[in-house]
Amino acid sequence: MEKEEYSSPGGCHEEDTEVEEGGEEAEAEWKKVGLMRAYVEGQDPAAKEVDNFMLRRFLRARDQDIGKASTMFLKYLKWRREAVPNGVISDEEVKNELAQKKIFFQGHDKKGRPIGVGLGSKHYSSKRNMDELKRFVVYILDKMCSRIPSGQEKFVGIADLAGWGYSNCDIRAYLAALDIMQSYYPERLGKVFLIHVPYLFMKAWKMVYPFIDDKTKKKFVFVDDKNLKSTLLADIDESQLPDIYGGKLKLVAIDE
The missing domain is CATH 3.40.525.10 (CRAL-TRIO lipid binding domain)
Incomplete structure (x- = not known):
């Protein structure tokens, strides 16, 4: 086959490439998370209910591009309300x-x-x-x-x-x-x-x-x-x- x-x-080697916590890259990443939070909260108040780790996952999924990550995350919030109206x-x-x-x-x-x-x-x-x-x-x-x-x-x-x-x-x-x-x-x-x-x-x-x-x-x-x-x-x-x-x-x- x-x-x-x-x-x-x-x-089966480890496939993840993460930013090392505590380093300069991590500091820069968390700064981007902060900027992303400020933007998405202004677009959708529901963004205030999620933690920074969730925002970081979206940021990583879009290769640290704040604009693309924000768009992806806001789409998620809209989808969640429609797909899971009762929360679960x-x-x-x-x-x-x-x-x-x-x-x-x-x-x-x-x-x-x-x-x-x-x-x-x-x-x-x-x-x-x-x-x-x-x-x-x-x-x-x-x-x-x-x-x-x-x-x-x-x-x-x-x-x-x-x-x-x-x-x-x-x-x-x-x-x-x-x-x-x-x-x-x-x-x-x-x-x-x-x-x-x-x-x-x-x-x-x-x-x-x-x-x-x-x-x-x-x-x-x-x-x-x-x-x-x-x-x-x-x-x-x-x-x-x-x-x-x-x-x-x-x-x-x-x-x-």
């Missing part, structure tokens, strides 16, 4: 998605980032409603972010594609989920391990790949079956790894 061109260089997505609003038992929470990696596990073969394009699917993506991302500990800003995913076939292929859903994550949850994704990848999936991947921004592309790591446990253990302690991958934790459904 030809996956090398899509993998991050070097396999309830279980009832995504009950059909939850019933499929395809998303699980699973411990934390060695950097303290919470782990989510998705079972690709549990999703069927014929059974999903796009509006509910989008709400479900927000539901998942909000819950993942709520599990991020102080001092950390990102989460990790394991996309298990064992048994994935034509009935599971859903390009529209993949693109919708990708757009929500990239547009409204910037700098939240730390890494995604794609495991048990069938050859058929690569055809879908080639259609989705052009829509992934350059920073995010580096965070997708394809893992060969023969290196599965060793690759996951490099980032995740055995005590935090799902038992189905050789660890000691049982999978817990997202709504449990």
